[in-house]
Amino acid sequence: xxxxxxxxxxxxxxxxxxxxxxLKSLNPSQRDAVLHIQGPLLILAGAGSGKTKTLTHRxxxxxxxxxxxxxxxxxxxxxxxxxxxxxxxLSMRSDKNDVTPFIGTFHKILDRxxxxxxxxxxxxxxxxxxxxxxxxxxxxVMSRKKGALVTLKRFIDxxxxxxxxxxxxxxxxxxxxxxxxxxxxxxxxxxxxxxxxTAVLLGGNExxxxxxxxxxxxxxxxxxxxxxxxxxxxxxxxxxxSRNICAVGDAxxxxxxxxxxDIKNILNFEEDFKDTRLIKLETNYRSTQNILGAAQGVIxxxxxxxxxxxxxxxxxxxxxxxxxxxxxxxxxxFVAQKTQELINNGEDPEEIAVLYRTNFQSRALEEAFLMNxxxxxxxxxxxxxxxxxxxxxxxxxxxxxxxxxTDLARIINTPARGIGKVSLLKILxxxxxxxxxxxxxxxxxxxxxxxxxxxxxxxxxxSELIMHIFDRSGVKESFKDLPEDEREERTLNIAELxxxxxxxxxxxxxxxxxxxxxxxxxxxxxxxxxxxxxSVRLMTVHASKGLEFNTVFIVGMEEGLFPYKTMxxxxxxxxxxxxxxxxALTRAKKRVILTHAIMRxxxxxxxxxxxxxxxxxxxxxxxxxxxxxxxxGSIDTQRKKGIADIFDIEF
Numbered sequence: 034x035x036x037x038x039x040x041x042x043x044x045x046x047x048x049x050x051x052x053x054x055x056l057k058s059l060n061p062s063q064r065d066a067v068l069h070i071q072g073p074l075l076i077l078a079g080a081g082s083g084k085t086k087t088l089t090h091r092x093x094x095x096x097x098x099x100x101x102x103x104x105x106x107x108x109x110x111x112x113x114x115x116x117x118x119x120x121x122x123l124s125m126r127s128d129k130n131d132v133t134p135f136i137g138t139f140h141k142i143l144d145r146x147x148x149x150x151x152x153x154x155x156x157x158x159x160x161x162x163x164x165x166x167x168x169x170x171x172x173x174v175m176s177r178k179k180g181a182l183v184t185l186k187r188f189i190d191x192x193x194x195x196x197x198x199x200x201x202x203x204x205x206x207x208x209x210x211x212x213x214x215x216x217x218x219x220x221x222x223x224x225x226x227x228x229x230x231t232a233v234l235l236g237g238n239e240x241x242x243x244x245x246x247x248x249x250x251x252x253x254x255x256x257x258x259x260x261x262x263x264x265x266x267x268x269x270x271x272x273x274x275s276r277n278i279c280a281v282g283d284a285x286x287x288x289x290x291x292x293x294x295d296i297k298n299i300l301n302f303e304e305d306f307k308d309t310r311l312i313k314l315e316t317n318y319r320s321t322q323n324i325l326g327a328a329q330g331v332i333x334x335x336x337x338x339x340x341x342x343x344x345x346x347x348x349x350x351x352x353x354x355x356x357x358x359x360x361x362x363x364x365x366x367f368v369a370q371k372t373q374e375l376i377n378n379g380e381d382p383e384e385i386a387v388l389y390r391t392n393f394q395s396r397a398l399e400e401a402f403l404m405n406x407x408x409x410x411x412x413x414x415x416x417x418x419x420x421x422x423x424x425x426x427x428x429x430x431x432x433x434x435x436x437x438x439t440d441l442a443r444i445i446n447t448p449a450r451g452i453g454k455v456s457l458l459k460i461l462x463x464x465x466x467x468x469x470x471x472x473x474x475x476x477x478x479x480x481x482x483x484x485x486x487x488x489x490x491x492x493x494x495x496s497e498l499i500m501h502i503f504d505r506s507g508v509k510e511s512f513k514d515l516p517e518d519e520r521e522e523r524t525l526n527i528a529e530l531x532x533x534x535x536x537x538x539x540x541x542x543x544x545x546x547x548x549x550x551x552x553x554x555x556x557x558x559x560x561x562x563x564x565x566x567x568s569v570r571l572m573t574v575h576a577s578k579g580l581e582f583n584t585v586f587i588v589g590m591e592e593g594l595f596p597y598k599t600m601x602x603x604x605x606x607x608x609x610x611x612x613x614x615x616x617a618l619t620r621a622k623k624r625v626i627l628t629h630a631i632m633r634x635x636x637x638x639x640x641x642x643x644x645x646x647x648x649x650x651x652x653x654x655x656x657x658x659x660x661x662x663x664x665x666g667s668i669d670t671q672r673k674k675g676i677a678d679i680f681d682i683e684f
Contacts, residue, residue, distance in 0.1 A: 055090055055125060066279075066312045067091045070098060070251065073272070073306035074279040075299075079343045080328070080619035081319025081581070084281050085114075088253060089121040091279065092134050095251050104248065105134030106271065109255035112138060114579070118255075135249070139228060139264055148172065148223045155211035159204075165449055166204055170514050174205050175212075177516075179225035180293040182232060182262045185209050201514070228263045235270040246274040257282035257302070261293035269305065278306060284338045288575060288613045291518045296337055313341045319581055319622050321350025327625070327655040328618040334650055335608045352657040354626045355648065357664075361394070361532075361589075364630045365401035368586050371626065372407055372569055375584060382408060384583035386570040388617050390595040392419070392522055393529035394588060395571055402569070412572035417553060421508065421523045422530050426553060428502045429546065432486040448511035450475040482506055494538035495549045499531040521598075525635075532634035574617045585621035587614075590629040590645040614647050 056064055063083060066076050067090045078084035088107065096102050109115050119136045152168050178188055185206070192202050216223065222230060235242050252272045254260065257280040260268065272278035280302055287296040303309045317325050325345050332338070358364035368387055376382055387398060396416040402409045416422060424447050430440035438461055445460070446452045452460075456472040459465065465476060482505055489501050503509045508527075512520045537549040570582070589595055596610035618625055629644045648656075 055093060059087070059090060060316050062312055062314050062316065063087045063090070066314070067094045069310050069312070070095050071277060073276055073302075073309040075257075075302045075306075075309050075311050076279065076281040076314060077311065077339055077341055078281055078283055078314045079317060079341055080283065080286065080616070081317040082314035082343070083316075083318055084255070084314060085118060085121065087314065088255065088279075088281060089118055089125065092122055092251075092253070093125050100251065102132045102134050104250045105253070106249035106251070107134050107136045107253040107255070108139055108268075109136075110138060110259060111579075114255065139267070151215045151223075152208065152212055155208045155215060158211055159207050161204060161208065162449075162451060165451060166201075166208075167449065167514070170201075171205055171208055173516055174202075175209055176225050177293065179229040180261045180263055182229065182266060184229065184233065185213060228267065232263045232266045232270070235267060242270060243274075245271060250275045251277045251279070253279045253281065255281050258284050258287035258296055258299040259289050259294045260298045261295060265295070265298045272306075276306065285332045285335070285341075285612055286578070286616050288578065288609060288616055290609055291516075300337065300339065311339075315341050315343050317343045317345040317619075318347075320345060320619060321347050321623060323350045323352050323655045324618060324621050324625055327353050327651045328615050330652045330655070331611060331618065331647055331650045332615040335611055337608055351624045353651060353655050354624070354657050354659065355662050356626065356628045356659040357644070357662040358628055358630045359632065361397045361630045361633045362401070364588060364628050365397040366404075367628065368398060368588060368626075369401040369405040369407055371586075372402075373405055376407075380584060382567045382569045385586075386572065386577060386580070386582040386584070386620065387586040387588060388572060388574045388577050388620070389588050390574060390597055390613075391525055391589075392416070392573060393525040394594075396529050396533060398571055398588070402571075408568035409571055410568045412570060412576045416526070416529070419523075419526050421526055424508060425499055425502055425506075425527060425530060426550065428483075428486060428506055429490075429498070429550060432483055432490055433546070433550075435483070444506070445476075445479060448507045450479060452476060452479070490546060491542060495534035495545050496531045496538055498546065499527065499534050503527050528635050535634055574613050577620050578616055581620055581622055583621070583623045584626070585617065585624070586626045586628065587617045588628045589633075590627050590648060591633065591642040592645055593640075593642045594633070595645050596647065611647065611650075614645075 056067065059067060060083075063086065066074065066087050070091070076084065076087065078087070092102075092105050092107060095105055107115075107118060109118065115137050119133055122133055122136070149168050149172065152171060156162070156166055156168065156171075183191075188202075188209070189206050192199065192206065216226070235245065249271060252268065252275075254268050257268075259282070268278065268280075280299065282299050284296055284299050287294060287299070290296065303311065320328075322345055325343055329343060356364075356367055358367055372382075372385055372387075375385060389395065389398070392413060393416070395411060395413075399409070399411070399416060424444055427440040427443040430437045431444065435441075441461070442457060445457060452472055452475050456468050456476070459467050460476060465473065468476060485505055486498075486502055489498055493501060509524075512523055515523070533553070534549050537545045539545075540548060574587075587595075595614065596607055627648065629648075632639045632641050634640065
């Protein structure tokens with residue numbers, strides 16, 4: 034008979050029974066990770082191995098063991114991932130208790146526009162013109178330093194040790210100090226301070242550290258390979274007392290060193306936390322055997338990794354298809370036509386992704402998709418919507434039509450010349466004589482630039498004109514203080530604009546530039562796709578992290594592009610590029626199509642590079658060669674003989 038006395042026992046039996054039901058859906062490695070809830074744990078979660086499932090089941094198991102959900106902390110990197118984890122956890126709760134672990138991201142964000150507003154005010158108080166001292170550059174320096182656990186005091190103390198413009202650093206230190214005072218007045222923290230201040234507070238205040246160490250007895254950090262110095266320090270401090278830290282990640286998918294992530298955090302985890310239990314999730318549920326075999330063949334060439342061997346019970350599937358194209362336009366047309374063929378055969382457009390290493394590659398692809406009437410969406414900014422592209426086109430617009438006020442307003446202070454909104458209004462009203470002496474001098478210099486462009490319009494073909502404007506306008510010079518990755522990205526976008534303009538170079542001077550501008554406007558004015566419309570996804574490989582598709586195209590598989598630029602035997606850079614390719618391959622569930630072009634126009638001229646060395650790292654048994662690739666011979670033959678001879682190409 035069921036009585037009040039034996040209810041707790043029965044309840045415990047039911048709880049254990051339900052717990053075991055959840056464990057039945059786990060594979061042996063996942064189960065081991067779920068059951069290990071005391072002491073440090075490192076879960077090496079290969080691509081598509083069910084890490085979110087493992088994490089949520091582990092948290093549920095901790096609750097079943099008698100731990101209050103509020104004593105569990107789970108940190109991931111995106112709101113989307115946190116929401117998915119929270120929803121999965123709640124869906125598994127049998128008692129419908131809405132008490133959940135603290136599942137969130139490292140950040141609670143103060144809007145970047147608010148940050149810039151306060152930074153500009155700090156600049157104003159020190160007499161710096163935001164049009165001269167670029168607020169974005171100041172913000173970038175501060176953000177990188179804070180992510181590396183560098184406080185304002187440490188920045189000032191070490192200012193002379195780093196290379197770079199000391200005057201700029203002194204300006205940054207002054208603005209940074211005033212900016213922090215303004216934040217304090219408003220009782221606010223910015224995006225980066227939320228982490229830096231937290232780390233400093235936890236490290237320097239024992240009472241606060243004890244409070245949160247006691248509150249969160251079980252700490253989970255997702256995507257541990259992407260943590261930077263300050264995130265690592267917060268994780269270490271929170272788990273210092275209980276040592277019940279579970280780090281989940283994959284060194285083979287560490288692709289964000291350029292924004293501060295340090296792969297050594299995951300590689301050194303077992304040294305940082307003695308007696309760590311290491312569990313590898315090596316069963317892949319996403320990809321076919323051929324895709325996984327190709328990915329494994331590539332990533333095993335890296336040295337900075339913890340060895341693991343992914344396997345799958347999925348079908349062998351299609352081989353990796355390799356297609357050799359002559360030019361980037363030929364490549365883009367192939368991708369568009371192959372995409373249409375897949376859609377005609379029943380593939381959902383949303384299950385097709387085209388991945389590229391750098392943003393400038395999207396231009397040729399967009400053109401091909403538009404020409405073939407294939408709906409697409411770009412994750413990121415469309416080519417003709419990028420600021421630097423619009424700037425160069427605006428310079429041409431003003432040179433052709435000085436009355437184009439829209440173009441004039443865009444570039445009169447781009448790059449910064451000290452011509453503000455008030456001065457611009459006077460210029461538009463025809464009252465340039467009313468400008469201040471400084472603004473008038475800047476306006477006179479601007480007029481010289483425009484007159485020079487007008488003269489060059491008469492003789493230079495469009496592709497050369499664009500590169501001339503890039504240099505003469507000061508836009509190129511303004512890029513030098515940008516972070517390296519951003520500087521290269523923007524420069525390549527200008528180069529791609531020149532490449533597009535090259536096709537108009539053969540036309541008479543009175544037609545070439547006008548035709549170019551007209552066609553550019555037609556492409557940039559395309560209506561945005563309906564949000565509900567099914568469409569193919571175009572994106573960089575970095576943007577694809579965490580996503581999956583039935584079909585994945587990886588374009589631009591050439592040395593210098595993917596892997597990006599000449600690495601000069603810098604092993605670590607090459608390894609991150611290889612990890613990026615590994616991420617690209619493992620986004621695919623059913624098929625991967627690799628393409629490379631024999632020639633690609635860069636800065637308006639033909640550039641010929643051999644096929645990517647990463648292709649050689651894929652076992653040939655996993656590759657199907659297109660007729661075009663077979664005609665060119667093996668990749669190795671292409672390198673030795675020279676593609677120009679094989680295809681009888683004249684330069």
